[in-house]
């Protein structure tokens with residue numbers, strides 16, 4: 001345990017901040033009352049002896065990591081019920097503090113299995129399944145991806161063939177590539193899953209639908225007849241999760257196990273379809289809508305660690321014989337870390353918008369109004385992809401900015417990275433999601449040409465393209481937003497024109513699309529980037545906080561926008577929209593903003609309000625006692641339990657003796 005009070009450099013950083021970080025914390029968590037409740041719940045979990053005594057995951061092998069995560073998450077599940085915590089966000093605070101950086105082996109049961117039953121099952125199905133789910137008699141997951149197909153879900157090969165005589169579906173994975181592969185917690189933990197399969201009735205394939213399948217006996221936990229399943233083995237991260245595989249050999253399930261709230265198969269095998277399309281895809285949309293906030297939180301943790309450590313770490317005397325500088329004072333270090341910090345705030349704000357939009361839109365869908373589904377799909381897919389790309393890249397920057405210590409699990413960042421980066425792949429591979437956004441944007445562009453009204457977040461496309469930016473020496477938010485709108489509109493138009501030109505010269509629309517997927521992803525990325533910038537400015541402007549806090553927050557927001565222009569400069573200047581002088585204003589503004597943010601850097605990460613017990617980082621400690629903590633971490637390595645390891649006697653000694661014997665005659669010569 002490190003001792004010695006707060007590191008002097010870190011204490012000074014907190015004194016010199018120009019705003020009160022608590023104000024920003026209150027804004028981030030939507031009010032002081034919610035902050036108090038968050039801290040109370042986190043503290044309950046942190047003080048719970050079951051969680052407190054558990055060993056640190058970093059020193060455990062995979063089986064132990066799985067067992068520890070399972071034990072903790074089950075205890076948390078029970079405590080959450082005992083404490084009567086019902087709000088999803090409050091459950092999240094408790095769970096995060098109970099098992100920090102440990103992915104839950106019953107996570108998909110809570111995040112996908114139960115919500116899908118709630119949204120896609122009939123009232124009767126809900127009455128039957130939900131009580132069993134809440135008591136964990138049924139533990140389930142979402143089994144969609146197969147060995148051969150993840151992205152192209154219309155191409156899934158698992159079949160559900162209806163037998164009207166027995167009134168049953170026969171589930172089958174008819175070939176190697178059809179086996180389910182990847183679903184979280186499918187291998188060992190769960191006893192049920194939602195299976196996505198091609199529905200075949202009366203000899204006709206109606207595409208993929210959702211079925212409830214019991215995979216294991218609810219008492220013995222043995223796999224049921226016709227079902228082979230197991231863990232897929234170690235991965236880049238998610239060590240504590242049993243992502244699984246599953247082979248089905250003509251497994252019969254009752255007709256009532258098809259999710260029939262929207263789509264139905266009647267007893268005689270007649271298929272009934274609702275007016276809306278793609279309603280079966282809503283579970284994916286739910287998770288995609290939550291990912292932007294989640295990945296923003298991952299990055300905020302990496303930023304706390306890297307920024308606090310950079311305030312404590314001193315390296316290299318600036319003038320001969322002088323004091324070594326805090327590495328945070330190097331402009332290059334600021335250029336690594338402050339854009340990352342700004343990105344984490346930008347994504348938290350985008351995530352806030354996205355989740356609210358999800359709730360609003362799904363409430364309309366529940367009432368049968370499907371009009372906003374395309375917007376929800378495009379935004380959730382786009383923000384999921386954009387935020388995971390941006391944040392994972394920034395987490396890696398944070399890790400490298402901690403030098404050698406960043407590479408150790410003691411820093412906490414490698415684990416954050418490996419658990420964050422699959423967000424680029426799961427719930428829709430990012431490039432594929434960007435192409436869905438592009439599809440939406442091309443449609444909007446066509447609608448615009450036809451004079452139709454566009455949804456509010458693409459209204460800017462209706463403005464005629466200005467040829468010159470309004471950017472002045474004082475880089476104004478309005479001109480920054482307009483620059484992003486300009487870039488997005490221009491790239492959307494460029495992609496649409498390229499496709500149109502190919503079609504006009506005889507290509508099929510599909511061929512024209514496929515020959516332009518790179519410009520289409522440029523357009524989609526520019527759209528998402530614009531959306532995040534605009535939303536960030538709007539949220540900062542609307543935020544209720546004192547002037548100093550708002551100024552500190554606004555500096556981050558500007559930095560996010562300015563840095564994005566510099567990173568993608570080619571796209572902003574390609575048509576001469578920004579001239580050389582204006583680019584210089586922006587570059588100067590970037591350096592000015594780094595200097596403006598510098599005194600507030602530590603307060604800006606303190607505002608994320610992560611207790612040390614959740615952060616689990618020797619470098620990111622609130623008190624900055626990093627060196628003692630690193631020494632303690634090293635000492636607790638299991639390799640240090642014995643002074644001399646058995647392997648020394650087993651391997652080193654014999655080889656030394658053999659070499660000595662071999663070399664003796666040589667030595668005599």
Ligand SMILES: CCC/C=C/C(=O)SCCNC(=O)CCNC(=O)[C@H](O)C(C)(C)COP(=O)([O-])OP(=O)([O-])OC[C@H]1O[C@@H](n2cnc3c(N)ncnc32)[C@H](O)[C@@H]1OP(=O)([O-])[O-]
Pocket residue numbers: 142144145150151152153154184278281282284285373374377425426427428429432436439440443
């Ligand atoms: C902890 C980790 C847990 C992880 C869990 C997982 O990973 S679980 C596994 C996660 N796995 C994945 O995420 C798999 C990713 N793959 C997919 O989601 C789909 O295969 C796809 C979206 C890529 C294509 O789908 P497709 O071939 O069926 O569609 P298409 O391209 O031919 O377009 C036709 C129309 O459908 C529309 N539309 C499409 N989706 C939606 C929607 N959600 N809503 C509304 N609409 C939607 C689209 O806009 C278009 O409309 P338009 O223009 O005609 O008016």
Ligand SMILES: Cc1cc2nc3c(=O)[nH]c(=O)nc-3n(C[C@H](O)[C@H](O)[C@H](O)COP(=O)(O)OP(=O)(O)OC[C@H]3O[C@@H](n4cnc5c(N)ncnc54)[C@H](O)[C@@H]3O)c2cc1C
Pocket residue numbers: 108141142143144145148149150151152181182183184238243422425426427428429430431432435
């Ligand atoms: C940690 C983790 C957890 C997961 N959990 C689950 C789960 O619980 N349940 C579940 O069902 N699945 C789960 N998955 C699977 C995940 O959803 C899929 O891996 C994901 O949807 C991507 O599909 P894929 O693997 O087929 O990638 P592929 O589509 O094979 O991607 C390979 C490459 O091909 C490119 N590509 C593919 N199609 C196109 C196209 N049309 N146009 C352009 N480029 C294309 C992609 O961009 C990518 O570069 C999980 C995966 C991971 C890593």
